[in-house]
Amino acid sequence: MGKIILETKNLSKKFGQRLAVNSVNLKVHKGDIFGFLGPNGAGKSTTIRMITGLVTPTSGRILFNNTLLDGKKHLFLRRYLGSLIEIPRFYEYLTAYENLELITQISGIKDKSTIDKALIQVGLYSRRNDRVRTFSQGMKQRLGIAQAIMGKPKLVILDEPTNGLDPEGINHIRRLILNLNKQKGITFMISSHILKEIESICNRVAILQEGKVLAQGRVVDLLNTPQEILTLEVSPVLKAINLLHSHPGVIKAVQNNNHLNQVKVFTRDLKPDLLNQYLVKNGIKVASLQKNNTSLEDFFLTLTRKKGELNCCGQY
Numbered sequence: 001m002g003k004i005i006l007e008t009k010n011l012s013k014k015f016g017q018r019l020a021v022n023s024v025n026l027k028v029h030k031g032d033i034f035g036f037l038g039p040n041g042a043g044k045s046t047t048i049r050m051i052t053g054l055v056t057p058t059s060g061r062i063l064f065n066n067t068l069l070d071g072k073k074h075l076f077l078r079r080y081l082g083s084l085i086e087i088p089r090f091y092e093y094l095t096a097y098e099n100l101e102l103i104t105q106i107s108g109i110k111d112k113s114t115i116d117k118a119l120i121q122v123g124l125y126s127r128r129n130d131r132v133r134t135f136s137q138g139m140k141q142r143l144g145i146a147q148a149i150m151g152k153p154k155l156v157i158l159d160e161p162t163n164g165l166d167p168e169g170i171n172h173i174r175r176l177i178l179n180l181n182k183q184k185g186i187t188f189m190i191s192s193h194i195l196k197e198i199e200s201i202c203n204r205v206a207i208l209q210e211g212k213v214l215a216q217g218r219v220v221d222l223l224n225t226p227q228e229i230l231t232l233e234v235s236p237v238l239k240a241i242n243l244l245h246s247h248p249g250v251i252k253a254v255q256n257n258n259h260l261n262q263v264k265v266f267t268r269d270l271k272p273d274l275l276n277q278y279l280v281k282n283g284i285k286v287a288s289l290q291k292n293n294t295s296l297e298d299f300f301l302t303l304t305r306k307k308g309e310l311n312c313c314g315q316y
């Protein structure tokens, strides 16, 4: 297993009373293409903004190459951290080259050849003298990646880099990320709400919902570890839900809206018979237990479905 390049420890952010990021522990290893997955509003951008120093955490720690990121050190270490936060903003009336030139001035990059190298890497060299306003959304995203890699970063963080792109644009960005990862050894952290996108290029993922990490690990392990949705008929239901949340392998337990005596349990690498024994031992009557195997895609979609679609009664 590679060295950890980025780690967050109990990272949290509150906006007023809203806990947008709730004690998030992430581990990004050197060489990873790390997918940061979650539905809209899950807290991905807020987490990324804390890592890149744009938002101050309410509590918790961020370590980059084992060094705590805070205050001045954060500013200093940002040079090793390229980032692209959602839609990259450029001066539309300036050319691609001029926009990147401005960035070299702001970031103190002396070597001007860096600009052309970055433009070549993202496939925009032939368009370097065109104004950004003539660029497609995909080209702007690629220019954003050029900007992120100019400082020769060890880690590049991209927030929804394929948002709003057509399939060809998405493909282009994917190939670009894979190439930069392989050829330049750049570690990537990429946020997305589309599992398929993440699954095809990432080796490791974390799944976030309502500010909390629901699952994290290598994609192969997640795909090969049996994840099941169990349907239990239990009583009393609320006590069962509380107990289920403290059982290893249970990711989430929710009451079924349509059958109030049923609980849907999202599990990973869990033996249903052991779960049954545990509930019975703790005074729960288990009338039935059914299991359905699901794909990672189905599992993720069901797991991250918004409240209201599934009635979440647990301590979650």
Ligand SMILES: Nc1ncnc2c1ncn2[C@@H]1O[C@H](COP(=O)(O)OP(=O)(O)OP(=O)(O)O)[C@@H](O)[C@H]1O
Residues within 6 Å of the ligand: 015, 018, 020, 038, 039, 040, 041, 042, 043, 044, 045, 046, 047, 193
């Ligand atoms: N500056 C802010 N002030 C108040 N609330 C905020 C602020 N920024 C984010 N939030 C709230 O924090 C929660 C997480 O938002 P965030 O943008 O981090 O989610 P996300 O996973 O990136 O979503 P999306 O995929 O839609 O971009 C949301 O409920 C959002 O409304």
